[in-house]
Amino acid sequence: MNKVDDNPSRADRVHATRELILAAAERLFAEHGVVAVSNRQVSEAAGQGNNTAVGYHFGTKADLVRAIARKHLAQIEEIRQGMVAQAGPDADIRWWLSCLVRPVTEHLAAAGSPTWFARFGAQVMTDPTLRPIIVEETQSSPSLVRVMAGLNSCTPDLSDEVRAERLDMARQLLVHMIGERERALADNTPTPRATWHDAATGLIDALVGLWLAPVTNDS
Helix, strand or coil: CCCCCCCCCCCHHHHHHHHHHHHHHHHHHHHHHCCCHHHHHHHHHHCCCCCCCCHHHHHHHHHHHHHHHHHHHHHHHHHHHHHHHHCEEEECCCHHHHHHHHHHHHHHHHHHCCCCCCHHHHHHHCCHHHHHHHHHHHCCCHHHHHHHHHHHCCCCCCHHHHHHHHHHHHHHHHHHHHHHHHHHHHHCCCCCCCCHHHHHHHHHHHHHHHHCCCCCCCC
């Protein structure tokens, strides 16, 4: 009779260690900012006796940030692709903005509380050296390309400059409002909306108003 080996393989141990490091880094970066957290602190929080564990498994801090982003964005992309696939020829601006917002809030709702990804994203997006990582990762998203095409088709009268400006406003609102709600939930403080679904609805309402606001000509 063959003896069953209950010991995890080296690959399993490596995967488990990487997951511990990712979770610890995401939480610390969300709570304290990326620059303020050292690899040593991440290793200690992940229960790793070797302080070089972060560098061994991920390389630079930028590589670690990218790994955290990819882990979440892959799941968000899957949700968004499902929504985009349901878009019909009469999809309006509210639908496309829903495709922008709800995949993120649904991902956070499914993860339970507390979560740290929204605050992590807010920290990274305000760091000029790390922000390009998130921008690069999201620009490669096929579903976001389709969402942007849908938004453009719903706002044919907007100039390229105004459209780019409103996209940047929408991004700021999305990142920081979701981050603030996540922070409130972690701190057990009241939130304007009871659920992530309702919070997404309020955010979509605001974004529809932003995109459809009249453009003032000061010339």
